[in-house]
Amino acid sequence: MFSGSIPALVTPFRANGAFDEQAFRVLIDWQIAEGSSALVPCGTTGEAATMPKDEHFRIVRVCVEQAAGRVPVIAGAGSNDTRVASENIRAAKEAGADAALMVPPYYNRPNQEGIFRHFEAVAGACDLPIVLYNVPGRTVTDMAVETIGRLADAFPQIVGIKDATGVLSRVSAQRAACGPEFVQLSGNDETALAFNATGGRGCISVSANVAPRLCAEFQAACLSGDYATALALQDRLFLLHTALFTDASPGPVKYALSRLKPDCPMHLRLPMTPTGDASRRAVDLALEYAGLL
Template sequence: MAFEEAKIRFKGSISPVITPFEEDESIDFKLFKRLIDWHIESGSHGISVTGTSGEPSSLTIEERELVMETAMKTVDGRVPFLPGTGSVNHRETLRLTKAAQEMGADGAMVIVPYYNKPNQQALYNHFKTVAKSVDIPIILYNIPGRTAVNLEVDTIARLAEDCPNIIGIKESNKDFEHVNRVLLKCGRDFNLYSGIELLCYPMLAIGGAGHISATANVAPRQVAEIYNAWAEGDVTRAQHMHFAMMPLNDVLFRDTNPAPVKAALGMMGKIKPVLRKPMELPSKEIQQEIRETLMQYALVL
């Protein structure tokens, strides 16, 4: 796929699908396939797996490859497939990104390495090496709250200029000035995706390409509708959806993602609410708050 074509195709709500587990914490591939079908049938414009919501740090590298392969076969070209291939480990990131290309993924989303806190030159070298190792589109993933380091605007701009296949970035950055400057420095055709739920609509307003929202795991139709309304020029409907989704967005982040999301999906009968340690479900009090909120959206009875 030509990179300019990918910029056009990779728009809308790209759902970051969770990894469902059995009670023994093995991967439940049957439910995983069912979830992907549900997302696509609900109007999601793309599918991503093994990003933050997919608990990648709790999976072995072999499990990550198997999850990616299973997802790609299930998507079967119906929408763009952009697996998360980033890791704290540079060599693992190279291996997973190359695997994404070899299995036929439409692109790859690569997170800033977490825990290590590389400086900006080190981040530039890391991402450039990864991008140059493949011929598929790359979406950078900046989430300073989880990685402890911010991918600065100048570094993003250097990467966009030096690596033609780096076509966009998922910004889970609450600094709205930062994301504005990303488009200013990288060009308005650089694909900017919101990874912050309350910024999904605002980022569209400044020229964003869409969003990769954890909330889509619970309400894929509604999250996709925010983009659809905006794309159709119905600003009032987009604004309405933005505010209508705020209570659900808030409750799904009362604990660390994806714990509240998995609790919600368990209540909805979509999965067994199991996380791999060290992650655990939220407290009973938060779970009750989640259930009451899901009832308001008619997502549970």
Template sequence: MAIFKGAGVALVTPMNEDETVNYDKLDELIEWHIAEGTDCIVICGTSGESATLSEEEHIATISHCVETVNHRIPVVAGTGSNSTKTAIYLSTEAEKAGVDGLLVVTPYYNKATQAGLIRHYTEVSESVHTPIIMYNVPSRTGCNILPETAAYLGKNVKNIVAIKAASGNLSQIAKTKSLAGDALDIYSGNDDQVVPIMSLGGLGVISVLSNVAPGYTHEMCWKYLNGDTKGSCAMQLNAIDLIDSLFCEVNPIPVKVALNMMGKEVGPLRGPLYGMGSEADTERLRKSLIDFGIKVK
């Protein structure tokens, strides 16, 4: 059984001005997403600035999210690391907190071999009982889960059940699905490829767009799942300009700026990520939000 279907939000981590985690604002965001129809909360992923959260903050943020959601929709926690031991530690702590799934990114910087990836994911899996979504995003990690490796893990490792596919390579994603079959669910990791990946058997998206347009992203996915391919495709194409603007600089810089423009007051980013690098990109983002029908300050 799939962890979720539809639109999971890769939720930002709201910060106070001193860059501590703003748990009150986190509660507000979670309640908004549930009201808007978001199908799953993905906490402490890339968009949640997991790389600059301390281990203590990481675990506390996951635990707080699980308590706030209180079983109303699934919660998936980002627990990946470039260290297998750290990934195991974060995964076991997230499991204790009661998450419904774990999102485990490929080890970054180390550039593991395919054999190394198999061992890494197997060791993480053996440490927990919670279902695992592998996260393949080679543009950020320098490490690519090849289709043969993904299929092997889905078929042979007990609780590896899905992959968040963010390689941008539709041919690779198609081959992964062809080799893995029903052994591995697929979620789009790119907002501009949701419908194409669902056409290859994907179940939905783990989405940055959902941060600013949660109801829209949910509807786009469920139109497809309910058989309205044409309507879903039209929504995908209509959102392309906003999606491009949300990635005009490295994620999650634009999405946090966008949420602040919308009055959500999610606070600053943590270094080495700061604000938008140019006024032109800021204005592009503002215009895209307005053109999409989103009110900004």
């Protein structure tokens, strides 16, 4: 259902913290023109944790409206409260999203049965397709392969996963548990080459915010089996993949965009703060190395 380079979109904020709708629309048009195959608004990179619900789904609606059916929109909609997650997936559907990206409950640290029951309730609340998001580095909760397989088997609307575990053997394990049609998307740009080689179909990407065309070409090469071209692009992009995490995200990626698009407001909302000098130097070097500056 989903494949290729899918940016986890940043959200443009003005200096006073307000959402800049026009800048966001320009960013979306640029992403689509450069070859991104879908869009993820209001995820971690989009600073969704700083947004009240009304603003969150207003931003999703703006993304859907501007995409205008040219590419699918996968709305970030997770919560650690099952009732709120159920409300969020309904709000994502009402906003026009094509799917919802849903993390397991964070902070609460449920067991695997609790994770299953959480997604059982969310799937029962709305028929919108669901892409699971396993990111234990942020949620603390790791979804076991067996739980993912159980969910994929029980709920056909759970169509795939964004896997940010960094454990490459999980791609094969999840293929065995969920079947080869279950869409696996990398949540880590730097390992996307190996992820795709073992059965992945693309990446929900931070780097694609900055280098959408190169990331789209990389994913297209992987999908066509042209791993020589993919490796060359991986080499060109690798410094960028790592530089964008030399400080708390999305600080570095917003700094990178400010270098490429000085007229686009890329302020951050507290508790996120501007990236430090060492990170800025790493980002500048990576942009130059990739031929983006």
